[in-house]
Amino acid sequence: MSQKTYRNKVSRISLAGGLIGMLTTNPRRALDEEVKDLNDQGWKATHIQPHKTSNMFIAMLQTLTLLITFGLWTFGAGYLILAEKES
Numbered sequence: 001m002s003q004k005t006y007r008n009k010v011s012r013i014s015l016a017g018g019l020i021g022m023l024t025t026n027p028r029r030a031l032d033e034e035v036k037d038l039n040d041q042g043w044k045a046t047h048i049q050p051h052k053t054s055n056m057f058i059a060m061l062q063t064l065t066l067l068i069t070f071g072l073w074t075f076g077a078g079y080l081i082l083a084e085k086e087s
Contacts, residue, residue, distance in 0.1 A: 010081070
């Protein structure tokens with residue numbers, strides 16, 4: 001009896017924030033495209049997790065960027081996708 005072994009991969013989707021991000025970013029489409037790309041490479045998405053920074057420095061940098069651009073843009077949060085492939 002042979003045991004199946006799997007390889008894991010984490011893929012990160014970054015989304016834009018601010019007014020520009022709100023108007024141009026479609027999280028559903030970004031997730032669909034990334035999962036399709038993973039599937040085309042033979043990976044199977046097993047878990048999708050929202051990714052938010054818990055680092056105070058990064059949060060302050062995001063806020064500063066948003067203020068400097070008058071609310072138009074900042075680098076935002078995103079999603080982490082865990083995928084697996086049989087090896």
